[in-house]
Amino acid sequence: GFELRGVPEFTVGCAMAPVADDAALAREVENLGQKVAAGAQYIVTPPVFDLEAYAKMLESLRQLDVPVIATVFLLKNVGMARYMSIHEPGSCISEDMIRRIRKAPDREAECIRMAGEAAAELKKMVQGVKITTLGWEHRLPDILSSAGL
Template identity: 30%
Template sequence: NKLNHGLDLGNNPIGQPTAFCIGVGVNPGAINLDEEIKRFEYKVEAGAQYAITQPVFDTEQLSDFLKRIEHVRIPIVAGIWPLVSYRNAEFLHNEVPGVRVTPSIMERMRVASEKNKEAAREEGLKIARESLLEARDQIQGVQVSAPFGNVRYALEVFDVLDEFGAKRNNKVSVVR
């Protein structure tokens, strides 16, 4: 925040102020949610202008979190991760702190992965699209991850917005 006021960390003038947009991470699935909320509030007080969540698979958990931070008025961007396999779901659930893949999603990915890779990929896209639609009215944006660098796969998640927007006669814009 100081850089945007023309100062370095030691409060020395740097000449022209910068115009950085300051974003922070926030974890709706944190083990100690009270502590996560305190840290988030501190980040906002320090100048955060928006926050991006960990990948969201549990939209109920996201909703509960958003209710607890509704007094904090900065845009929230939900992280969406299109799963590619049951193994991918297991890894995110077990190895990435704060990411909770619900039992029902784990089961869907297990069943799809037993069929073949393409079935798993399609189910992962379907889940990501469902998460996006369930969360979209509560958040100000989404950040879709490209699993294993596959940008085209990530972009396919947004197809549901085109379809959903057309059905509701809403304008939906997707920056690709």
């Protein structure tokens, strides 16, 4: 290996598990509280598709008094959106979102626009936003542009 010059600095964060209901949220907030007590300095939340539900969930996290980083997940097509809405607990992908992608003249551009809109709104609500593109990193500049970032 190479010798390090200087002293590295690290932060310790934790990931929030997806939650599908209020009882699961209460359990997860308790788990996160233990992680924060053990030294976690921030929380990364699961992908956000329903901003209204996310805002309500954030109220439960405020008591932990650490920064929150939201995850924006780039849906690539209708099939991916449908799969996640069925198989990912708490994903909250609505039929309206799926319909919006399906009816768009350019579905890929619509998915990018939706991710950008989510990032722009989440930026107002939390301390950071993580964008997950799953192999479409080349579209990240388009998402950021769509978000006005």
